[in-house]
Amino acid sequence: MPQWLKDIDIDTSTIIEYLTPAIIALVLLFVGWLVAKWVGHLAASAMRKARVEETLCRFAGKVIKTAILIFVCLSCLSLFGIEVTAFAAVLAAAGFAIGLAFQGSLGNLAAGVMLLIFRPFRVGDTVVVSGNRGTVFEIDIFVTTLDTPDKRRLIIPNGSIFGSTIENVSHHKTRRVAVGVGTDYAADLDQTRQVLLDAANSIENTLADPGASVVLSELGGSSVEWSVRVWVNAEDFWSVKDALTRAIKISLDEAKIEIPYPQMNVHLVNTPAAS
Numbered sequence: 001m002p003q004w005l006k007d008i009d010i011d012t013s014t015i016i017e018y019l020t021p022a023i024i025a026l027v028l029l030f031v032g033w034l035v036a037k038w039v040g041h042l043a044a045s046a047m048r049k050a051r052v053e054e055t056l057c058r059f060a061g062k063v064i065k066t067a068i069l070i071f072v073c074l075s076c077l078s079l080f081g082i083e084v085t086a087f088a089a090v091l092a093a094a095g096f097a098i099g100l101a102f103q104g105s106l107g108n109l110a111a112g113v114m115l116l117i118f119r120p121f122r123v124g125d126t127v128v129v130s131g132n133r134g135t136v137f138e139i140d141i142f143v144t145t146l147d148t149p150d151k152r153r154l155i156i157p158n159g160s161i162f163g164s165t166i167e168n169v170s171h172h173k174t175r176r177v178a179v180g181v182g183t184d185y186a187a188d189l190d191q192t193r194q195v196l197l198d199a200a201n202s203i204e205n206t207l208a209d210p211g212a213s214v215v216l217s218e219l220g221g222s223s224v225e226w227s228v229r230v231w232v233n234a235e236d237f238w239s240v241k242d243a244l245t246r247a248i249k250i251s252l253d254e255a256k257i258e259i260p261y262p263q264m265n266v267h268l269v270n271t272p273a274a275s
Contacts, residue, residue: 025076028072028075028076029072029073029076032068032069032071032072032073032075033069033072035068036064036065036066036068036069036072037065039064039065039068040061040062040064040065040068041061043060043061043064044057044058044060044061047060059113059141107159108141108142108143108157108158108159109141109142109158110159111157111158111159111161111162111163112139112140112141112142112143112144112158113141114162115139115144115158115161115162116139116141120166120168121136121139121166121168121171122136122139123136123137123138123139124136124170125168125169125170125171126168126169126170127146127166127167127168127169127170128166128167128169129144129146129156129161129164129166129167130156130160130161130164132146132148132154132156133148133149133169134146134147134148134149134152134154135147135148137153140158141158142157142158143155143156143157143158144156144158144161170234172234173233173234174207174231174232174233174234175231175232175233175234175237176229176230176231176232177206177229177230177231177232177237177240177241177244178227178228178229179227179228179229179241179244179245179248180217180225180226180227180228181196181225181226181228181248181252181259182220182222182223182224182225182226182259182260183223183224183226183252183257183258183259183260184223184224184257184258184259184260185223185224185260186258187224187257187258189216189224191255191257192224192226192252192255192257193214193216193226195251195252195255195257196214196226196228196248196251196252197212197213197214197228198251199228199244199247199248199250199251200212200213200214200228200229200230200244200247200248202247203230203240203243203244203247204243205232205233205236205239205240206230206231206232206240207230207231207232207233210231211230211231212228212229212230213228213229213230214226214227214228214229215227215229221262222260222261222262223259223260228244228248230244
């Protein structure tokens with residue numbers, strides 16, 4: 001045995017004093033990691049059975065797993081005589097500072113959780129949110145992704161979505177198509193109503209119940225305003241609206257009922273010239 005090794009004074013009690021907590025800490029970390037993984041998976045599975053959104057299930061599972069691991073690590077530190085309370089205070093202060101720095105992101109996170117819980121819309125729905133219209137491609141914790149009709153991708157922070165009005169266009173299976181049109185004041189009202197109603201009834205892919213209707217909506221400055229309404233299945237909305245608009249124009253032309261341009265009547269009054 002080398003001389004330098006013989007000169008080392010090995011204190012068995014000291015080795016045991018530090019080695020024992022280290023072994024216990026390693027065992028705790030390993031068991032804690034297994035428990036954290038199992039509990040996180042169990043929580044995510046329970047949320048899936050409750051039909052919670054998949055993104056929120058995964059996020060909740062990760063949060064629970066991370067929280068358990070942090071608790072286990074703090075417990076291991078106490079085995080070496082480290083003051084956990086002081087360390088926890090430092091973590092709390094750091095967490096507060098980080099929260100202030102990322103308050104916008106945390107707001108988006110909270111809004112994302114609310115969107116995933118209450119589900120005002122789902123993937124594939126057509127919505128109008130924050131002044132933008134599109135089909136929902138993905139709902140994430142921080143942002144929601146939309147695809148517009150002209151194939152633009154919009155990534156919108158969840159905070160701006162949940163804090164404003166949400167219009168779910170495709171929520172109902174049926175929709176009402178309403179086309180407004182103005183006719184000349186000289187046209188007979190009953191005849192005009194019948195012409196518009198016949199035009200509405202000539203359109204295919206409309207629903208019989210409720211049936212087509214024609215409403216006299218307003219006496220405008222230049223024309224009598226009508227609203228022609230039919231009900232359709234949601235997927236037929238745009239095609240029926242196009243066909244109905246075309247049928248109204250053709251029917252009014254055939255009946256010799258004019259669609260007047262906006263106009264203004266100016267009356268000139270002759271006044272005697274000043275003497």
